[in-house]
Amino acid sequence: MKIDILSLFPEMFAPLKESIIKRAVENKKVEINIINIRDFASPPHYKCDDEPFGGGAGMVMMCEPIYKAIESIKTVDCKIFYMSPRGKKFSQQIAREMSKFNHIIILCGHYEGVDQRVIDMYNMEELSIGDYVLTGGELPAMVVTDAIVRLIPEVITPESIVEESFSDNLLEYNQYTRPAVFKNMAVPDILLSGNHKKIEEFRKSQSLEITKKNRPDLLK
Numbered sequence: 001m002k003i004d005i006l007s008l009f010p011e012m013f014a015p016l017k018e019s020i021i022k023r024a025v026e027n028k029k030v031e032i033n034i035i036n037i038r039d040f041a042s043p044p045h046y047k048c049d050d051e052p053f054g055g056g057a058g059m060v061m062m063c064e065p066i067y068k069a070i071e072s073i074k075t076v077d078c079k080i081f082y083m084s085p086r087g088k089k090f091s092q093q094i095a096r097e098m099s100k101f102n103h104i105i106i107l108c109g110h111y112e113g114v115d116q117r118v119i120d121m122y123n124m125e126e127l128s129i130g131d132y133v134l135t136g137g138e139l140p141a142m143v144v145t146d147a148i149v150r151l152i153p154e155v156i157t158p159e160s161i162v163e164e165s166f167s168d169n170l171l172e173y174n175q176y177t178r179p180a181v182f183k184n185m186a187v188p189d190i191l192l193s194g195n196h197k198k199i200e201e202f203r204k205s206q207s208l209e210i211t212k213k214n215r216p217d218l219l220k
């Protein structure tokens with residue numbers, strides 16, 4: 001899979017060079033390219049934003065550099081997403097669907113956002129990571145990329161994906177590791193019993209309890 005991210009601030013993407021994502025790239029499970037939109041702006045000023053028509057606060061990212069950047073990387077089967085607080089709310093289900101694409105392009109907005117014409121031109125899908133407004137689409141693009149990459153086959157063990165929050169509309173059970181007693185707090189006995197059936201039942205009931213408490217909406 002190939003993920004191209006278009007941004008005016010490519011240096012913000014250092015976190016994608018660490019840990020599991022770094023390994024996925026090294027093992028060629030995914031190719032991630034950070035593309036600087038400014039490289040496609042015109043000299044001498046390489047301007048990428050301008051005042052909004054109709055007035056109002058802030059600046060708007062211009063069509064031309066984004067158009068040229070997309071034209072330089074698009075493929076016949078690519079799907080283009082625009083990170084935006086107006087978008088459809090990103091979820092584990094959407095991450096699963098996105099992880100099956102061969103090539104995605106993610107556009108990061110900044111300032112007041114992006115000229116609507118370039119969004120319409122490529123029929124971009126707007127994606128939001130939550131009901132709040134951030135300064136730019138870079139953090140949302142990293143959130144989406146991270147969520148997608150760990151779902152690509154062989155990036156992490158398949159069992160980890162099956163048994164985690166949001167599979168079966170449940171949140172995950174509590175996790176414990178060594179030591180078995182920490183500051184007088186013992187791990188539940190059942191987890192040390194070796195009885196896999198009982199452990200599974202215990203974890204399932206914990207999952208249900210936690211979901212009811214924190215996210216009852218998932219059970220509807």
Ligand SMILES: C[S@@+](CC[C@H](N)C(=O)[O-])C[C@H]1O[C@@H](n2cnc3c(N)ncnc32)[C@H](O)[C@@H]1O
Binds near residue numbers: 083107110127130134
């Ligand atoms: C300050 S925001 C623009 C907000 C826009 N004027 C509005 O009111 O909807 C700048 C950029 O940050 C990104 N952004 C901000 N919040 C986001 C969110 N919740 N999800 C995804 N992207 C977001 C988008 O790319 C957006 O173009």
